[in-house]
Each structure stands twice: as structure tokens, then as C-alpha cells.
Amino acid sequence: xPELPEVETTRRGIEPHLRGYTVTAVKVRERRLRWPIPDxxxxxLTGQIIGSIxxxxxxxxxxxGPGIVLLHLGMSGSLRVxxxxxxxxxxxxxxxxxxxxxxxxxxxxxxxxxxLWLDAAPADHPLxxxxxxxxxGNHFSGTHLYEQSRGRRVAVKSFIMKGQVVVGVGNIYASxxxxxxxxxxxxxAGQIELPRYECLAAAIRTILGAAIAQGGTTLRDFVxxxxxxxxxxxxxxxYERGGEPCPLCDTAIIRLKIGQRASYYCPQCQH
DNA sequence: ACTGGCTCCTGAGGGC
DNA sequence: TGCCCTCAGGAGCCAG
Numbered sequence: 001x002p003e004l005p006e007v008e009t010t011r012r013g014i015e016p017h018l019r020g021y022t023v024t025a026v027k028v029r030e031r032r033l034r035w036p037i038p039d040x041x042x043x044x045l046t047g048q049i050i051g052s053i054x055x056x057x058x059x060x061x062x063x064x065g066p067g068i069v070l071l072h073l074g075m076s077g078s079l080r081v082x083x084x085x086x087x088x089x090x091x092x093x094x095x096x097x098x099x100x101x102x103x104x105x106x107x108x109x110x111x112x113x114x115x116l117w118l119d120a121a122p123a124d125h126p127l128x129x130x131x132x133x134x135x136x137g138n139h140f141s142g143t144h145l146y147e148q149s150r151g152r153r154v155a156v157k158s159f160i161m162k163g164q165v166v167v168g169v170g171n172i173y174a175s176x177x178x179x180x181x182x183x184x185x186x187x188x189a190g191q192i193e194l195p196r197y198e199c200l201a202a203a204i205r206t207i208l209g210a211a212i213a214q215g216g217t218t219l220r221d222f223v224x225x226x227x228x229x230x231x232x233x234x235x236x237x238x239y240e241r242g243g244e245p246c247p248l249c250d251t252a253i254i255r256l257k258i259g260q261r262a263s264y265y266c267p268q269c270q271h
Numbered sequence: 272a273c274t275g276g277c278t279c280c281t282g283a284g285g286g287c
Numbered sequence: 288t289g290c291c292c293t294c295a296g297g298a299g300c301c302a303g
Contacts, residue, residue: 003296034279034299058297075297076281091281110280112297127299154274163298170296219296220283239296260276262294 002073004135004168005211006222006230007058010079013225015053017081017102022049023064025097029088033108034074037094037115044117045069045096056122057131057167059114067119070127074112080105081225132166135204140166142198149189149197156192157185158259160204169204172217172239175264177203179238184270185263186256210235238264 002010026045031037038044048065055061060079062069073079084101094106094115106115114127122128132148133139148165149156157174159165169177178185180203183196192200211217216230219240223229237247242255242264251268 006296032280034297072297074280075295108280109282110295110297112279152273158275161297172296217296222296259274261297 002058002077002216002222003170003173003211004055004058004208005173005214005232006216006224007055007060007073007168008212009216009224009230010073011053011055011060011225014079014081014104017100017225018050018053018062018098018104020049020051021102022099023047023096024099025095027095027097028093030093030111033093033111034072034114035116038117041069041115041117044119050098056128057134057163058170059128061118061122067117068122070114070116070118070122070125071106072114072127074108074110074114076110076221077106077108077113078221078223079225080107080223080227131163135166135168135201135208140201140205142194142201145197145201146192146194149192152190153188155185155258156183156187156189156200157263158261159189160200161259161261166204168208171261171263172219172236173204173207173211175239176237177207179265179270180207182270185258185265238266240264 023045026042028037044067045064051063053062060071081102082105084097084103091109092105092107096104118125149159157178160169161174181200211232214232215224217232218229238253241253244253246253246266246269249268251266253264254267255264
């Protein structure tokens with residue numbers, strides 16, 4: 001479900017309610033996520049003070065005393081700050097009770113999410129070590145995309161969705177960014193030249209930034225840390241608009257599968 | 272080293 | 288109403 005804007009929206013929503021407070025209890029109802037929640041989570045985390053909450057790609061890192069809670073929301077996960085002792089809902093899996101009378105709850109129907117306890121440097125963790133640059137940071141550029149793509153035949157849409165290339169670009173924003181850059185999502189990544197990658201990098205930054213400013217995109221069930229949806233959906237130009245007119249030229253938007261994922265583009269505007 | 276395909280899981284929606 | 292199919296904001300893992 002969530003891509004970078006939704007994860008960042010969640011981070012911003014929950015941090016003020018967590019930072020500086022102590023974890024008074026850890027309650028786990030379901031350990032079977034993508035990988036099992038570690039057996040010692042309760043012991044490690046209880047009594048720790050939450051420090052900052054940071055984000056790396058689509059991962060959230062809750063800094064808690066000597067360790068870090070590593071979270072990923074998968075396709076259907078969400079985090080909510082709730083009053084203490086709010087009844088469990090279906091697919092609520094974990095609750096962290098806090099010293100301020102609130103609790104943080106993880107909800108994830110499909111259970112593709114991740115919750116791990118890290119006690120070493122997070123940059124060394126296998127899930128984080130090979131990630132590419134942050135799209136809104138200083139190390140991401142058209143040059144980076146150009147250099148990474150030389151010799152590669154994979155479709156450019158699949159290419160920009162790879163976390164080793166650039167983090168945080170998921171299925172919605174990949175289609176949107178390619179539309180704004182005027183690039184056909186099926187183009188082999190290695191055949192695109194530098195000026196077009198400069199344009200694409202700029203489009204990725206613009207789209208992700210605008211989506212964050214709108215609190216992310218809610219298609220079905222995304223809510224931020226305090227239960228509100230995101231409002232970027234109405235600004236999506238092509239995603240889930242197969243058959244509708246292109247906002248630039250009125251040509252019907254095409255839907256097709258690229259790398260098993262639904263993709264949308266305008267055959268007139270994107271080449 | 273790259274590539275495409277499969278996989279985990281639940282729920283919603285459409286066709287018959 | 289029920290059954291079967293497809294599809295869904297991710298991404299690790301595996302052969303070839």
C-alpha cells in the first residue's frame with residue numbers, strides 16, 4: 001500500500017505522540033508478518049524511551065534506547081496513535097503502550113509488513129544495506145539514474161521501482177512520474193539518455209514532494225498516524241484511469257501490465 | 272550481473 | 288447466496 005509519501009506522512013503523524021515517551025508495555029497478538037516478530041521484542045522494548053522516528057525509503061525506524069524498531073507497512077499496513085486500551089480491531093497485530101496515555105498500533109490485513117528489533121547499526125542490516133539514494137535527498141539525480149541504467153534492458157518503470165536504484169517509488173508514483181516526464185513506461189532503461197533522466201528525476205522529486213504535502217494518496221484504506229486519509233488521489237493524472245482522457249491531450253489512457261504490475265500511460269504524450 | 276516469475280496473505284468485486 | 292476468478296500502495300527470493 002504505502003509508498004514514500006504515505007510512509008513519510010505516517011512518520012510525521014506519529015512522531016509527536018511518541019518522541020520522549022517511555023514504552024510501558026508491548027502487546028503482540030500476531031507474530032506472523034513477512035518475517036516473524038522476534039520473540040524477545042517485548043523484553044527488549046519495554047521500558048525504553050522512544051527517541052526520533054526516522055525513515056529510510058519505505059522503512060520506518062523507531063529509535064528506542066539501545067536499539068531500533070524497524071517497521072515496513074507492506075501493501076496493507078498502517079500505524080495509528082490511539083488512546084490506551086482501545087479495543088483490538090481485526091488485523092491489529094501489535095500495540096506499544098506509552099507513558100503519555102496513548103498507544104501505537106500496527107494494523108496489517110495482508111501481513112506483508114515487517115517489524116524487527118535491531119540492536120546494531122541499521123545501515124548494516126541486510127534489508128537496508130543495499131538501498132539506493134533517497135529521491136528527495138542530495139544523492140539522487142538524473143545522472144544517477146543514467147549511470148545505473150547503462151546496459152539494462154528492464155522497462156524503465158520497473159527500473160525506478162527497484163529499491164537498489166532509488167528508494168520509495170512504488171506503483172502509483174512510478175506511473176505518475178513517467179507521465180509527467182513524457183516517458184513510455186515500457187522503454188528499456190538502458191536506452192534512455194541523460195536529458196530524459198534529468199527530466200524523470202525532477203518529476204519524481206516533484207510528484208513525491210507534492211504527494212507528501214497532500215498527506216499521501218488514499219486509494220482504499222491508507223490512513224495517517226491519526227486516522228485521516230491522504231488527499232493526493234485527485235491529482236493522479238493516469239493511475240487507475242485506464243480508458244479516461246489524458247489530462248494533457250484527451251487521448252484515452254492505456255492500462256497494461258509491466259513486470260506483473262498494473263501500469264498506466266498516455267500513448268500520445270509518452271514515448 | 273540481470274531478468275522475469277513466484278511468493279507471502281486477506282478482502283473486495285465481478286461474472287455466472 | 289455461493290463459488291470461482293482477478294486484482295490490490297511491496298519486495299525478497301529463485302531459477303535460468
